[in-house]
Amino acid sequence: MKYIVTIVLLVILSIYNAVFAQPYYPKTDNEVLEQLPARGESWFEIRSLRKMVESNPGDLPKVLNLVRRYIELGRAESDPRYYGYAEALLTPWMQTAHPNAEVLTLRATLYQNRHEFPAALDNLSQALRQQPRLAQAWLTRALIQEVQGNYAAALNSCLPLLKLASPLTARVCINSTLSLSGQIDLAYQQLNQAVQIAQAEAPQERQWALIALAEIAERKGNIAAAEQHYQQAFQLDQRNGYLLATYTDFLLDHKRYAEVIKLLQNETRADGLLLRLTMAEQQLKLPEADTHKETLKARFAASRMRGDSSHQGDEARFMLHLLNKPEPALELARKNWSVQREPRDARILLEAALASGRANHAAQPTLEFLVKSRLQDARLQPLIDQFKRIKS
Amino acid sequence: MSRITLMAILVFASFSAMAHKPSDSYLALTVESNAIRGQWDIALRDLDYAMGLDANDDGNITWAELRGRKEAVYAYAFNKLEISVNQQNCPLKPTDILVDEHSDGHYAVLNFQAACLAESQQLSVAYRLFFDIDAQHRGLLKLTRNERTDTAIFSPDRKQVEFALNSVRKPWQELLNFAYEGVWHIWIGFDHILFLLSLLLPAALVRENSSWRPKQNVSRTFWDVLAVVTAFTLAHSITLSLAALGYIALPTRWVESAIAASVALAALNNIYPVFVHRRTWFAFSFGLIHGMGIASVLLDMGLPDGQRVLSLLGFNLGVEAGQLVIVSIALPLITWFSQYRYYPALVMKLGSAGIVTIALVWLAERSLDFQMNIF
Numbered sequence: 001m002k003y004i005v006t007i008v009l010l011v012i013l014s015i016y017n018a019v020f021a022q023p024y025y026p027k028t029d030n031e032v033l034e035q036l037p038a039r040g041e042s043w044f045e046i047r048s049l050r051k052m053v054e055s056n057p058g059d060l061p062k063v064l065n066l067v068r069r070y071i072e073l074g075r076a077e078s079d080p081r082y083y084g085y086a087e088a089l090l091t092p093w094m095q096t097a098h099p100n101a102e103v104l105t106l107r108a109t110l111y112q113n114r115h116e117f118p119a120a121l122d123n124l125s126q127a128l129r130q131q132p133r134l135a136q137a138w139l140t141r142a143l144i145q146e147v148q149g150n151y152a153a154a155l156n157s158c159l160p161l162l163k164l165a166s167p168l169t170a171r172v173c174i175n176s177t178l179s180l181s182g183q184i185d186l187a188y189q190q191l192n193q194a195v196q197i198a199q200a201e202a203p204q205e206r207q208w209a210l211i212a213l214a215e216i217a218e219r220k221g222n223i224a225a226a227e228q229h230y231q232q233a234f235q236l237d238q239r240n241g242y243l244l245a246t247y248t249d250f251l252l253d254h255k256r257y258a259e260v261i262k263l264l265q266n267e268t269r270a271d272g273l274l275l276r277l278t279m280a281e282q283q284l285k286l287p288e289a290d291t292h293k294e295t296l297k298a299r300f301a302a303s304r305m306r307g308d309s310s311h312q313g314d315e316a317r318f319m320l321h322l323l324n325k326p327e328p329a330l331e332l333a334r335k336n337w338s339v340q341r342e343p344r345d346a347r348i349l350l351e352a353a354l355a356s357g358r359a360n361h362a363a364q365p366t367l368e369f370l371v372k373s374r375l376q377d378a379r380l381q382p383l384i385d386q387f388k389r390i391k392s
Numbered sequence: 393m394s395r396i397t398l399m400a401i402l403v404f405a406s407f408s409a410m411a412h413k414p415s416d417s418y419l420a421l422t423v424e425s426n427a428i429r430g431q432w433d434i435a436l437r438d439l440d441y442a443m444g445l446d447a448n449d450d451g452n453i454t455w456a457e458l459r460g461r462k463e464a465v466y467a468y469a470f471n472k473l474e475i476s477v478n479q480q481n482c483p484l485k486p487t488d489i490l491v492d493e494h495s496d497g498h499y500a501v502l503n504f505q506a507a508c509l510a511e512s513q514q515l516s517v518a519y520r521l522f523f524d525i526d527a528q529h530r531g532l533l534k535l536t537r538n539e540r541t542d543t544a545i546f547s548p549d550r551k552q553v554e555f556a557l558n559s560v561r562k563p564w565q566e567l568l569n570f571a572y573e574g575v576w577h578i579w580i581g582f583d584h585i586l587f588l589l590s591l592l593l594p595a596a597l598v599r600e601n602s603s604w605r606p607k608q609n610v611s612r613t614f615w616d617v618l619a620v621v622t623a624f625t626l627a628h629s630i631t632l633s634l635a636a637l638g639y640i641a642l643p644t645r646w647v648e649s650a651i652a653a654s655v656a657l658a659a660l661n662n663i664y665p666v667f668v669h670r671r672t673w674f675a676f677s678f679g680l681i682h683g684m685g686i687a688s689v690l691l692d693m694g695l696p697d698g699q700r701v702l703s704l705l706g707f708n709l710g711v712e713a714g715q716l717v718i719v720s721i722a723l724p725l726i727t728w729f730s731q732y733r734y735y736p737a738l739v740m741k742l743g744s745a746g747i748v749t750i751a752l753v754w755l756a757e758r759s760l761d762f763q764m765n766i767f
Contacts, residue, residue: 022430023490023501029456033491034436034498036451080414084528087443091527091548299413306416306530307545 022369149341182374326355423537574710590658596730627679654733656751
């Protein structure tokens with residue numbers, strides 16, 4: 001035990017030493033040390049908003065406006081620093097006896113971004129107690145409950161959206177929940193209809209619906225339909241990191257590695273996308289795979305060093321499929337499973353459990369969950385069958 | 393604010409596609425005899441967001457822009473950091489500002505000194521950099537003293553950490569710590585145990601006319617074992633000390649191979665007796681080699697300056713204690729079973745054959761430097 005502790009400490013220390021590289025004196029005064037990001041229109045707008053908020057910190061509408069701008073920018077640039085700025089702006093407003101419902105909802109969004117789901121749900125129910133007609137709070141709550149695998153609760157949170165939000169939003173919410181809890185054919189049919197009707201809705205909303213539809217088709221094992229819906233989603237031309245991730249997972253499953261590389265070649269900044277790119281490169285035995293593996297290793301280490309655990313699912317896939325280390329992969333997948341329970345979370349856990357040879361014991365809770373929730377997934381079925389063979 | 397835009401933020405609850413790292417700063421403190429030396433790496437981007445470094449507003453931070461604001465940067469940072477020793481605040485003095493590159497961009501490297509007395513007991517670090525403007529900022533602290541390193545993470549929920557400075561320096565704790573390592577090393581070092589066991593297996597027997605028979609006198613067994621164990625201990629203590637203090641050094645591969653060979657020879661001697669009456673000398677001469685093997689662990693751990701002899705003593709006592717436990721368990725069993733007729737053939741020879749096999753695998757692995765993954 002003591003030796004394991006020593007080894008872990010040494011590893012941490014060597015990471016530290018890598019982080020503490022050699023400081024230097026720049027050679028000339030004009031040497032550019034750092035290029036500041038996001039200097040576009042939106043940044044100057046944000047800067048003037050920030051000045052206004054600084055001079056008048058009690059103006060809640062302006063504060064909320066700035067918070068939303070930061071969250072948008074954080075999403076557009078995939079940069080978590082902006083979420084940190086947003087959170088700091090909300091902190092004083094959270095310290096009152098009865099925080100405002102919108103403050104609570106935005107705070108929940110930030111929790112959710114870091115996969116701190118219980119804290120997010122707590123804020124959302126406080127918000128809904130104050131303002132039961134807050135559509136955003138219902139939707140966020142439904143999505144978190146769905147990710148947690150709490151489908152009955154998610155469905156209950158979706159229902160108020162029928163009155164409070166657009167028909168398409170409500171239908172996507174309801175049918176993705178249904179599709180995970182034993183009614184996949186009905187859900188696919190209903191959502192497909194809703195998408196056909198809602199041609200006039202905003203592109204982002206339609207893209208969301210199409211991605212949900214594609215994922216349901218994939219779970220049904222209807223590969224042609226999934227491909228078609230993914231293509232439709234891409235045609236809406238909204239840059240969307242999640243679409244890239246879920247579609248490249250689909251491509252990886254069908255050994256279409258060259259297409260993955262073509263899509264993700266310039267997406268090395270986002271960890272989740274770099275992971276999928278590297279998996280494709282490894283399959284094609286490209287030399288880039290090795291450097292990308294090192295990059296991923298360093299990034300996972302850096303996020304672990306600051307105590308961040310929202311990457312555990314991806315890290316488990318990294319350990320299993322790229323480093324071929326089933327034991328740590330299983331450990332990460334189990335920790336990830338205790339936080340979120342989407343089909344892909346179940347999948348990496350089952351794969352890691354099978355690879356590590358400790359199959360039944362480690363995977364039992366997940367297998368029980370899959371039976372109980374009646375979740376159908378063509379990709380999980382072969383894994384479940386393998387477990388049955390081991391048992392019998 | 394449209395419902396749509398916000399919804400897009402929320403749709404993919406479980407996916408994190410963050411392309412950047414959140415904000416971190418790296419604070420390294422080194423406790424020296426008359427002061428604490430600090431190196432604080434803070435992202436230029438964060439400093440700019442907090443205090444506006446980009447003087448000409450062109451989106452680039454140049455060395456001139458950073459150097460021109462050196463005093464202001466130090467003042468801003470020092471206002472967010474308090475180092476105190478025994479509840480007394482240590483004044484922070486800037487030394488030199490440098491630049492360094494981390495995975496997410498360039499950082500200002502703030503070197504400084506905290507003037508504190510060294511004979512202090514307790515060090516406290518209070519950190520609140522950027523928490524007011526970025527709730528996701530973290531401060532990663534590395535504290536080094538007496539070749540020991542501690543780490544801590546500062547966050548808005550944990551703005552202060554305390555360290556007991558002198559705890560490692562207490563001599564008896566150092567002794568105990570090394571003694572524990574010594575015991576542990578003997579218990580997990582199977583080669584030493586097997587060597588000792590090979591020497592003990594025939595301890596309660598005498599060889600007469602090419603056959604083994606139990607000793608009549610238990611006290612003779614005891615004295616024999618005492619002689620063997622003492623010889624082994626004396627020998628490995630000598631080389632352990634010489635190697636740990638740096639007077640002798642042999643290649644690890646050579647030493648480890650010789651240890652494996654010694655185990656094989658000791659066990660073979662039970663099957664084809666050669667040194668029947670000279671087991672004490674046998675134990676002594678091979679003990680010299682085992683000592684060098686044991687020392688390699690100690691060298692890996694590193695002996696603390698100023699307490700080398702004490703740590704060595706502690707480690708050695710630990711090794712002897714661990715060995716004594718093994719002997720006191722094995723000896724009564726061996727003495728008891730030696731009375732039986734089947735013992736020489738079934739237990740001693742068969743057991744020794746097993747030990748020879750293991751030792752030969754070790755020997756092959758260690759001398760040829762490869763892994764068979766059998767034992």
